[in-house]
Amino acid sequence: MRTLTEADVWEALAEVPDPEIPVVSVVDLGLVHAVELDGDRLRVELLPTFVGCPALELIRRSVAERLAGMAPEVEVEMTFAVPWTSDRITEDGRGRLRQSGFAAPGPAQPLFTTIPLRPTATCPFCGSADTRLENLFGPTLCRTLFWCDRCRQPFEQFKAV
């Protein structure tokens, strides 16, 4: 049997979809903090996108199920070692978000300026920048609502955090 490599693990992780936006994988979203292979032990650390995201345990379990059997011991854990930020979403991930009607986030907000910058977005349907923020909060913790003044459609943006 061929020895398991880190590349094999990353490939498997790329097959685990986000439960709320299944077109992107946990790798696309930059959720994978560390992959460690040590003899019989495979350990993967994931970063929570939003602290209160109800899908965190679901994501952890999906990853654990996909990796089960790849090594004698598989551990999958969430860590706050570094903060996940939307800047971690890969170029591929951004492309896939746009294709499914989500605007990709802009650069993460500077923290706690007196009045933070209001987010802006490009319409994922027609590419126009002529858009308006409708609501900072959306159907899930990670989404913001916009309206496109050119193609006259609402759309969602993955929050820049």
Place this chain on the structure above:
Amino acid sequence: MTAQALDTPVRTALADLLLAMADDEFVLGFWDSEWTGIAPLLEEDVAFASLAQDEIGHARALYQLLAELEGGDPDEIAFGRPPEAYRHARLLDHPRTDWAFSVARRFLYDTADAARLDALAASAYEPLAGVVAKMRREETYHLLHMHAWVERLATGGQEPRARLVAAMERLWPDALCVLAGVEGDDLLVEAGVLAEPLAAVRRRWLAGLAPELERLGLPSPPATPPAGCRGPDRSDDFRWLWEQFTMVRRSDPEAVW
């Protein structure tokens, strides 16, 4: 720095701070969830549901840190105490009331919490610094939202303005409690867990807020926080909320979702 590296008095003070912060976020989250379905605008229904979910998520992470520090089960800490054992600030003893009141409370809470998180961002207690780094990114959205609402009510004509001013006058003394009532904060400063004592964090918060209050002609804070900032005396309104949020657990302690 890990939990084992902390002296007993520092660990006790840290546990007190974590419980106070977690209870603040937890109780505010439950009050804000009261707007679900009845907020004055559909957008605000969605927004307050998200805000509430964020706060309860933050509380969960903080109860988890507390359980790692002192032992115990995070759910048991969150739901298993009698009302008088909660350590939230008196600001959160008030009911939801009207929209202007909820906006005023969130504005005062979020700006005070931002100052508190700033003072913990470089904490020598790494597990806390990690959670705080994540919380600050999410709280940026809360701040943006609440600054916009305070501006809108303060400049939105006679009635919204009058209601906002009345709510702020009523809430100011208890708002100071968000940055008070934790024993041993000087020990935490000495150990590098907290950047400065809570009284100094409070002054920094108020100094930052003063220009905005002045520009909008809104009430200023009193000089000092009231006594009994974090219990054990609790309002009937909080007791009612406690009945609500502990109902499932009291009826079936083994229930799982």
